[in-house]
Amino acid sequence: MTNSLSGRTFVVTGAAGGLGAITARDLAARGAHVVLAVRDPARVTPPPGDTEVRRLDLADLASVRAFADGWSGDLDVLVNNAGVMAVPYGKSVDGFETHMAVNHFGPFALTNLLLPHLTGRVVTVASGLSRTGKIELDDLNWDRRRYSPMRAYGQSKLANLLFTLELQRRLTEAGSKVLAVAAHPGVARTGLDRHAGGVQAVVVKALYPLITQKKTEYGALPTLFAATEDVPGNAYLGPGGRSGETPKPARRRPADSDAAVARTLWDVSARLTHS
Numbered sequence: 464m465t466n467s468l469s470g471r472t473f474v475v476t477g478a479a480g481g482l483g484a485i486t487a488r489d490l491a492a493r494g495a496h497v498v499l500a501v502r503d504p505a506r507v508t509p510p511p512g513d514t515e516v517r518r519l520d521l522a523d524l525a526s527v528r529a530f531a532d533g534w535s536g537d538l539d540v541l542v543n544n545a546g547v548m549a550v551p552y553g554k555s556v557d558g559f560e561t562h563m564a565v566n567h568f569g570p571f572a573l574t575n576l577l578l579p580h581l582t583g584r585v586v587t588v589a590s591g592l593s594r595t596g597k598i599e600l601d602d603l604n605w606d607r608r609r610y611s612p613m614r615a616y617g618q619s620k621l622a623n624l625l626f627t628l629e630l631q632r633r634l635t636e637a638g639s640k641v642l643a644v645a646a647h648p649g650v651a652r653t654g655l656d657r658h659a660g661g662v663q664a665v666v667v668k669a670l671y672p673l674i675t676q677k678k679t680e681y682g683a684l685p686t687l688f689a690a691t692e693d694v695p696g697n698a699y700l701g702p703g704g705r706s707g708e709t710p711k712p713a714r715r716r717p718a719d720s721d722a723a724v725a726r727t728l729w730d731v732s733a734r735l736t737h738s
């Protein structure tokens with residue numbers, strides 16, 4: 464991958480731990496200026512290099528706005544990495560179901576607010592589990608459906624792919640050179656499963672011995688590739704090679720490329736987040 468990122472600025476959300484921390488560490492090691500956007504800056508030891516830590520709570524639009532308002536100058540790459548999975552039913556301060564708040568509405572608002580500063584690309588970290596998701600445009604926040612933590616995660620991760628699709632369409636239409644791309648890490652052993660219960664928890668724990676530290680480190684490679692390599696707009700990168708050491712284009716299902724749903728999701732998201 465591109466060795467020197469000197470002179471380039473990256474924001475990585477959710478960089479306090481897990482894949483975000485690995486992503487931030489690698490970018491900083493290659494000379495980038497990296498802003499770690501985290502919920503609780505006091506808990507974070509930034510990696511060596513040209514790094515700084517700023518507060519960002521994606522479950523709170525006021526915090527998202529404060530982060531964007533505090534930005535000045537160019538931003539090369541925004542990495543929408545932060546996420547939650549399988550959390551119990553709950554609503555954010557803005558009234559959004561928690562997965563949708565953290566995984567979709569927060570990054571949606573953040574991206575739009577930072578867009579005037581962006582010169583390079585927006586990378587959004589989705590998941591292979593987007594395949595379990597269905598976008599219910601009339602009930603994005605699970606007010607009328609029986610809540611399922613994994614289906615809620617799936618919906619929010621499918622929203623990541625549709626967001627990328629529609630963002631790229633809009634950027635192209637506007638004649639912008641900024642790219643919207645997506646990535647998924649495969650399976651990595653991080654803190655993401657801490658809320659999983661019942662059968663999911665048993666399945667995840669059974670997989671632990673197979674997910675080595677190396678495989679977890681490789682989980683950040685599709686994101687890093689999407690953020691720094693020569694890829695087209697709306698590219699979707701996933702793990703490749705035996706252990707995930709060679710990122711490659713990921714497969715999309717028809718639902719991941721549904722332009723009509725993507726447009727409507729965008730409009731609803733813009734209305735609900737006022738962005």
Ligand SMILES: NC(=O)c1ccc[n+]([C@@H]2O[C@H](COP(=O)([O-])OP(=O)(O)OC[C@H]3O[C@@H](n4cnc5c(N)ncnc54)[C@H](OP(=O)(O)O)[C@@H]3O)[C@@H](O)[C@H]2O)c1
Nearest residue numbers: 477480481482502520521522545546590650651653654655
């Ligand atoms: N691990 C996997 O196997 C896997 C597979 C597919 C996709 N992914 C995706 O990869 C991304 C990174 O996940 P991970 O595996 O690294 O999980 P992780 O270790 O749990 O990291 C998630 C990060 O998101 C942050 N976050 C949570 N809520 C937030 C909020 N309201 N505002 C700002 N940041 C918030 C967390 O911060 P705190 O420390 O403050 O909670 C944490 O730093 C996620 O988008 C996830 O969906 C992971």
